[in-house]
Amino acid sequence: MNLHNKTLSLNSIKPVLCASVLASLLTACSSDDEQSDSDNAFVQFYNASNNAPSIYFTVDENLDEDDDDDDFEITFSPLAFADANNRYELEADDYYVELAWQDDADSSSREDLQIIYQQSHKFSKDSIQFFALTGDVQAPQVMSFEIPVIDDDNDNDEELFNIRLLNLHEAMQDIDVYMSKADETFNEAIALEQLNYGVISENQKHDQDDYTFYITQAGSDQVLFQSTQAPMQYTSQYIVVVRQNQGAGSSPFAIDMISKYDFMTLQSDGDDSKLRLFNSITEHDLIPDYDHSIDATLRSIDETIAIDNIGFGQYSDTYIVSQGDYSIDLLSSSQQQPLLTNHLLTLAENEEKTIFFYLSEEDVDHDGDGDVDEDGDGLVDEVEIKINSLAVETTQSSSIYSHQIDIINLVEDDDFNSVSVYFVQSDELIETSTNYRHISYANASNIELLNNTYTVYAVAKRDSSDILLASQAITLDESSQAMFLLLQKNEQSASGYDMTFANQKDSN
Secondary structure (H helix, E strand, O other), X not given: XXXXXXXXXXXXXXXXXXXXXXXXXXXXXXXXXXXXXXXXXXXXXXXXXXXXXOEEEEEEOOOOOOOOOOOOEEEEEEEOOOEEOOOEEEEOEEEEEEEEEEOOOOOOEHHHEEEEEEEEEEEOOOEEEEEEXXXXXXXXXXXXXXXXXXXXXXXXXXXXXXXXXXXXXXXXXXXXXXXXEOOOOHHHOEEEEEEEEXXXXXXXXXXXXXXXXXXXXXXXXXXXXXXXXXXXXXXOEEEEEEEEOXXXXXXXXXXXXXOXXXXXXXXXXXXXXXXXXXXXXXXXXXXXXXXXXXXXXXXXXXXXXXXXXXXXXXXXXXXXXXXXXXXXXXXXXXXXOEEEEEEEEEEOOOOEEEEEEEEEEEEOOOOOOOOOOOOOOOOOOOEEEEEXXXXXXXXXXXXXXXXXXXXXXXXXXXXXXXXXXXXXXXXXXXXXXXXXXXXXXXXXXXXXXXXXXXXXXXXXXXXXXXXXEEEEEEEOOOOOOOEEEEEEEOOXXXXXXXXXXXXXXXXX
């Protein structure tokens, strides 16, 4: 079975988007209802295992007949932690459900999947079979819930939505969940449900509107979590999952809202963010007072943060800050010469970012005629410099079998404007490598790599020749973290370029 080029028989699966007529998609899809043929069921998978890699979800009528066109079989695109696929419609029947992760990045064969769950399930007509992977992926737990399809004409007429709640927060196994209109407070909130771990609630109907969710310990009125705004504007069947927050904020909770086609994560309203700075500003004749070190000041309406003495090629400590908009000023550390003023930075709730500061040159064209060599000597008459920033969001993945590498290209060169980075395994060459990214100057790109040993090559094309800028070996294992790979110029290296790795989260 090829996981990426799956061919489905039209007799095997009957996808129902919102209506059978294409012209109705723009209007009908907004209702997000669960209309189905009377003999059909829906299936949906949600990955709630925070240390799992991306998980493949397979529904198979007959495990022993791999290529029999008469048997239904489908493998959905892999899902990372805290994500769900769309609900898919299929004939009600008995099916095998299989969960697995890809152990070999070079293969799309089923034989190379590491299967962590395989079990037969009954898919009843007019029901949603909802599967959730929870716990440690090394000892996974799979929960299955059969949810009746709600198809009430009154929901459209009265502008109602349907909601069920599910607690998958292992450390908070007994909680109360409340809900208020978005323009109200906890004082006006209604109690939705007292939730035990792993138990899904009965269905409730409420008016379509914008809402706020609140969480307390069971029997308490002390609010532990207040969500960001949740738009409940369509006739939908929502599954609202309470889980542990893996983001930067201090709140222990996050909420995932899952419907037929939509997925939304609600963070703790006003929760803190995290911030780290990196100094990649090189020396230049136009900033003679710069001494390879910067002081940064961040200001918001309510907060001022001073971060001093960030040396060239160094990361600052990580700072916990309030979410919001900040202006950033940079000074050279020793001479206090301004390098950057009133630079805007926005941090959302529960978000962690690393800000890379770097220097770029621009040719000056005073008269705007496109000629930067007015005297014809073959050299640019004048250049000016700018201090820029590149903000990269830190991944919150805790996968133990694969790890995200964010590649930041800060190599400015007149001969090329992009760099190719190859992650080459022991049985590969650069030209046969399947793991690579092309990154233009002052941009970032990420790649997910399975645990292995890689030789990493940064290659640029100068005219018709490939130029090796830098190379380095890395080993990823279960103890590894997500990392940054930074490419920049370095006059001290033999090639004039440098490749450095750093964990995305510091040890503080």
